[in-house]
Amino acid sequence: MSFTSTKKKPKKATFHVDEKELLCKNGCGFYGNVAWQGLCSKCWREATLRQREAQIKSDEKLARQIHEKEEALAWGNRGQRPHAAPNSSTPDDVSGQMGGGFDRFEEKKRQKIQASSRAKQVKSMLSKSIISPNRGETPAQTQPHPNVQRQLSTESREASVRFSDYLKRLSKPMADDLSKSCREFGEKILTVREKISIDEVVEKVQDFYVDITGRIYTHHIYRGLTATQQATIIDNIEKYLMTLHYRELFSPMDTDDEQKDLAIQNRIRKLRWVTADMLGADLEEGNLLVSQLIVKAQTELIEMNAKKAPIDKLGCIVRSSKIIFQILQTSQDAPASADDFLPILIYLILKANPPQLHSNTQFITRFSNPSRLQTGEAGYYFTTLCCAITFVENLDATSLSLSQEEYSDYMSGKIQPPQTVEPICEGLHMMYNNISALEDLRVRQERLMKNAREFSDEMEAWKQRVSSQVEEAITSKPLIKKRYSKQPVNLDHDFGEETKGLPVPMEPQKVN
Amino acid sequence: MAASSSGANFKVVLLGEGCVGKTSLVLRYVENKFNDKHISTLQASFLNKKLNIGGKRVNIAIWDTAGQERFHALGPIYYRDSNGAILVYDITDEDSFSKVKNWVKELKKMLGNEICLCIAGNKIDLEKQRTVAVADAEAYAQQVGAKHYHTSAKLNKGIEEMFLELSKDMLESGSADFLGGGSTSSSSRKSKTVTIVDDDSANQNTGGGGGCC
Numbered sequence: 001m002s003f004t005s006t007k008k009k010p011k012k013a014t015f016h017v018d019e020k021e022l023l024c025k026n027g028c029g030f031y032g033n034v035a036w037q038g039l040c041s042k043c044w045r046e047a048t049l050r051q052r053e054a055q056i057k058s059d060e061k062l063a064r065q066i067h068e069k070e071e072a073l074a075w076g077n078r079g080q081r082p083h084a085a086p087n088s089s090t091p092d093d094v095s096g097q098m099g100g101g102f103d104r105f106e107e108k109k110r111q112k113i114q115a116s117s118r119a120k121q122v123k124s125m126l127s128k129s130i131i132s133p134n135r136g137e138t139p140a141q142t143q144p145h146p147n148v149q150r151q152l153s154t155e156s157r158e159a160s161v162r163f164s165d166y167l168k169r170l171s172k173p174m175a176d177d178l179s180k181s182c183r184e185f186g187e188k189i190l191t192v193r194e195k196i197s198i199d200e201v202v203e204k205v206q207d208f209y210v211d212i213t214g215r216i217y218t219h220h221i222y223r224g225l226t227a228t229q230q231a232t233i234i235d236n237i238e239k240y241l242m243t244l245h246y247r248e249l250f251s252p253m254d255t256d257d258e259q260k261d262l263a264i265q266n267r268i269r270k271l272r273w274v275t276a277d278m279l280g281a282d283l284e285e286g287n288l289l290v291s292q293l294i295v296k297a298q299t300e301l302i303e304m305n306a307k308k309a310p311i312d313k314l315g316c317i318v319r320s321s322k323i324i325f326q327i328l329q330t331s332q333d334a335p336a337s338a339d340d341f342l343p344i345l346i347y348l349i350l351k352a353n354p355p356q357l358h359s360n361t362q363f364i365t366r367f368s369n370p371s372r373l374q375t376g377e378a379g380y381y382f383t384t385l386c387c388a389i390t391f392v393e394n395l396d397a398t399s400l401s402l403s404q405e406e407y408s409d410y411m412s413g414k415i416q417p418p419q420t421v422e423p424i425c426e427g428l429h430m431m432y433n434n435i436s437a438l439e440d441l442r443v444r445q446e447r448l449m450k451n452a453r454e455f456s457d458e459m460e461a462w463k464q465r466v467s468s469q470v471e472e473a474i475t476s477k478p479l480i481k482k483r484y485s486k487q488p489v490n491l492d493h494d495f496g497e498e499t500k501g502l503p504v505p506m507e508p509q510k511v512n
Numbered sequence: 513m514a515a516s517s518s519g520a521n522f523k524v525v526l527l528g529e530g531c532v533g534k535t536s537l538v539l540r541y542v543e544n545k546f547n548d549k550h551i552s553t554l555q556a557s558f559l560n561k562k563l564n565i566g567g568k569r570v571n572i573a574i575w576d577t578a579g580q581e582r583f584h585a586l587g588p589i590y591y592r593d594s595n596g597a598i599l600v601y602d603i604t605d606e607d608s609f610s611k612v613k614n615w616v617k618e619l620k621k622m623l624g625n626e627i628c629l630c631i632a633g634n635k636i637d638l639e640k641q642r643t644v645a646v647a648d649a650e651a652y653a654q655q656v657g658a659k660h661y662h663t664s665a666k667l668n669k670g671i672e673e674m675f676l677e678l679s680k681d682m683l684e685s686g687s688a689d690f691l692g693g694g695s696t697s698s699s700s701r702k703s704k705t706v707t708i709v710d711d712d713s714a715n716q717n718t719g720g721g722g723g724c725c
Binding site for chain 1: 522
């Protein structure tokens, strides 16, 4: 019996596992798992959480200790104030102790520099251990809500707020209907986005636009709206949805948008040397107004990347284009045509190098309301922008009317184009303008002086000529003074009949 | 959007070499002015004109294109999804007419017969300096299925008529975008099919038409 039992026992041990061994070691009554060190899932999670918290605490403690040591080291080196408050800043302390005379001040300054450099060294050595507990904190804080909804960016939240504000202004059934269809559609996009390609998403979005447009035109709750109101509703829906799902839809991971962005960016960077003249653009870059407008138009192009909704991005393109027409207006009276417009737009793109150009144009093409792109003004400017980008991508020697050699020399940086005055900032630009104005004034001043001198010389010569002529005249016709012979006149001469009627001349009378 | 709900929207591209007078032509049509200092618009690259044809409201968006040789390759981006094209040449400049032929070939290749074509021989006020023969131009237009017009922006001749006829053609061909987004996707999908025109036979025909020169 004892033999059999001993014979059986090892057999039992290999094949039979006691129920007690399967249960959670914590004794909570649930089954445990070897992978969780014999604990059940719940206890295991609690244990690891506790462990992690403890780890964080010890890390924090360690970090604090290191920090204190480091402080102590820094202050200890100065031989004073071993218990310095960790937050008091050193410059204040130095000024506080400055009363001790110049020598002491100098010495302290030296010490302080040494200490701070040493502290820096220590800090950089320990930076890893200091940073890690901070990092550990974030997951610990978010741990209680592992299934929290995806974080909305500030813009998305603002867009939601703005959209709900907008809906409040509409009548109740309309607002409810719109928000319902938008919410449904947004959820649908989010759930299927992982599984389907961007082209299918585009199709879904465009179909949604068509559906919602049709609904607004035909459904009875929207009856009584004007065409403009309907258009604004559609615009607002587009704005809201696209801003909300911008992160998923802009430059998506399953396309090569990002590579293309980089490619075009590098391409533009390589083409920095292209001047407006080479493109056949009529630009007076020296003109202050023109250069200001150029900067403004460039800013608009760059701004495009910061806007979220396609309609807002298009707005940037339209504004930029309008500024280009203002630029053209400075040099010509007639309305500008595409012949003038396109070269300048290309030039601006080369100068501005707007970020994520390809992604932005793709985003607009994919998710803008198609009617806007097809016939509207924004569509025209957007198309022209696409043309400009294509031109930049395919640019070669012939498109700049350069020879192949010149082109490759420019590309390799062997030669530089004749640099026009490149305004780096407004002040510098004004300085250039002032310098040229002063130069102009100086030239004019010199010319004036020269002319004045010439004039005075001329006057001198004239004076001499006149005087010599006078002299000559005088010498050729000398003044001959003739003797003036005075003939005595007899006043009392009898004039005969003429004086007959006159009274007799008065005779002086002697008065006593 | 607002306009599309109440009528038809058409996109018309304007193609032509640099100095053939595209800008003058369209400004004469939209503003009825020629070389005028008091033109209200800053630009002539994108203009709208509203028409009423047989009780139907029609909105034409006229897209100017850059005509310089260096931008020639960009043409397809401009005339994508357009309903009509006006090809302008200068009757005193034979080169500009051969450019028109190039564009026609391209348009046919890209858009097939979905686009209504107009060929405008501009500057007929300079009839005395004409180098492009009327018969040649008209024969060519007929051969490619385009309508030919003799225009002058300076004298305001033929322009109104050309745009009106083009609008009627576009209405008839029914490629109008009546409801904004509605028909767009289908029309853009349709235009993806490429019709290939046999260039050689077209050339031979042109040669036959203009055999005298």
